Amino acid sequence: MTTIFDAPEDFATSALAGFCSIHARNVRPVNGGVIRSTQVPKGKVAVVVGGGSGHYPAFAGYVGPGLADAAVAGDVFASPSTAAVARVCRHVDQGGGVLLGFGNYAGDVLNFGLAAERLRSEGIDVRVLHVTDDVASASVEVRARRRGIAGDLVVFKVAGAAAEAGKSLDEVERLARLANDRTVSFGVAFGGCTLPGAAGPLFTVPTGRMALGLGIHGEPGISEEKVATASDLARLLTGKLLSERPAGSKRVAAVLNGLGSTKYEELFVLWTAIARELARAGLEVIDPECGEFVTSLDMQGCSLTLLWLNDELEALWRAPCDAPVLRKGAAIAAERATDIFIDVDGPMTFEPASEASQESGRCIARLIGSIADALKEAEDELGRIDAFAGDGDHGQGMRRGSAAAAEAAKAAVAAGAGAASVLAASGDAWADRAGGTSGAIWGVALRSWSNAFSDDAKVSDAPIVKGARLALDGVIRLGGARVGDKTLVDALVPFVETLEREADAGKPLVDAWNAAARAAQAAADATSSLAPKLGRARPLAEKSMGHPDAGAISLALATRAALRFLKGPRSETSKESAARHAGAISRKAAV
Secondary structure (H helix, E strand, C coil): CCCCCCCHHHHHHHHHHHHHHHCCCCEEEECCEEEECECCCCCCCEEEEEEEECCCCCCHHHECCCCECEEEEEEECCCCCHHHHHHHHHHHCCCCCEEEEEECCHHHHHHHHHHHHHHHHCCCCEEEEEECCECCCCCHHHHHHCCCCCHHHHHHHHHHHHHHCCCCHHHHHHHHHHHHHCEEEEEEEEECCCCCCCCCCCCCCCCCEEEECCCCCCCCCCEEEECCCHHHHHHHHHHHHHCCCCCCCCEEEEEEEECECCCHHHHHHHHHHHHHHHHHCCCEECCCEEECCCCCCCEEEEEEEEEECCHHHHHHHHCCEECCCCEECCCCCCCECCCCCCCCCCCCCCCCCCHHHHHHHHHHHHHHHHHHHHHHHCHHHHHHHHCCCCCCCHHHHHHHHHHHHHHHHHHHHHCCCCHHHHHHHHHHHHHHHHCHHHHHHHHHHHHHHHCCCCCCCCCCHHHHHHHHHHHHHHHHHHHCCCCCCCCCHHHHHHHHHHHHHHHHCCCCHHHHHHHHHHHHHHHHHHHHHCCCCCCCCHHHHHHHCCCCCHHHHHHHHHHHHHHHHHHCCCCCCHHHHHHHHHHHHHHHHHC
């Protein structure tokens, strides 16, 4: 159980600060992550990796000569925001381009991909690589859908060695993709992990059983079996991976990875049996690694990763590196970095706005505050729904993101911003603080909605309805989800379509919104019968059946909170309604 912390919401940032203090020889802190503390040659390709916290030594522990130049860190099990990824990349760009590496999770794909677009528009050549090594999460025919787990280490090691050798961005990308294509992993868990501040683990494994095919964000396995002996477990792990052995492969890099609570001695016992199985398969193991490389907080379990080597991959796997988690070969000469950089965001500034638009901005800020109050009240229930087939952090992320959005909106109002700027600022803050898939989606939704407003005019009904359509279009473009995929889109589409239809019929905004919110709620409830087709829950579709999608439920809740605001002070308070709605969520989830 994760027990040592002050405030749960500060766990990730506090842990990163402690890591930087201890490993100052390797890294120095920046806003949103860490960068190498040693000098880097001009023109070198920058390898930037990252993802959510809770996986130490991934990803900050990978930073150092011969491996990564920087790591971006989100909150626990949540993708870092687009702004954080872009900010860290700017710090380490040496003119040779940037390779962005991360595990294949929806939030990371969204935020790292958007950051790459932003950086390219600034003239930085950025390539994106998502690691897809987990054989349990998709078949070999659709391996692009696979999750990234401990294969992150070997893929990033190959990329880092290629960049350290001075290879071009094209070559670094080619070799990293080759490594990814030849890397496979499979894992088992004996017990789930507990988020900081949570009362219990995200999932449990019955005594005497083990979960097969676990994720690294607290997702339960795809099936269970009786706990095996070390020899039987070795046969299980190697058997899953050897079935994808490329023809003619005789050399392999191997990583036996502990997930957080499995003792090193246990891993050593298991490695003895794994080495025996690999030898029986006629494989020569090159520089094996055994320890903790990609964890899941305090999860009990392990995974095995194999990289099928050829001559160039073997040379890069064995090449020297010096990072907190991994040291290989001869020491790499590196001088301490002495440059000074500014890593503090300045105060928000905005173009002049009309008094009418500023008044609308004040109204928007109060509205965002009402939504934040409702999501805070529903945090526990949203997290519980998310835990059925996800990592249980949805409620926490929504609470953090909406609170940050409310604060940003108030700050924008204080700075004299108009309606469009207030809503855009709140969207950016939501995405930056919440991180993950939901953070990115809400960020793009609010910023897209703001494009229907102006800083020169008061917000009227028509721009509000138009903004809803822009928000939907932005979300679909960004995430690629459609109705039926069991996502927020299942509630957002009927909300927007109903709002447009009722407004076109001449209904007042409050009445049109009321009908739209009802449609969103009905659609969100109906996601209980759907199987997820995107995101972390996809490999656990069976566990998700019978439970609504947390993202759709939280969207419906937000529309109802907005409705209460539109109705005015005589309607129930946001706190009263949020508590009532949380109870409704609880009853529906229990059915």
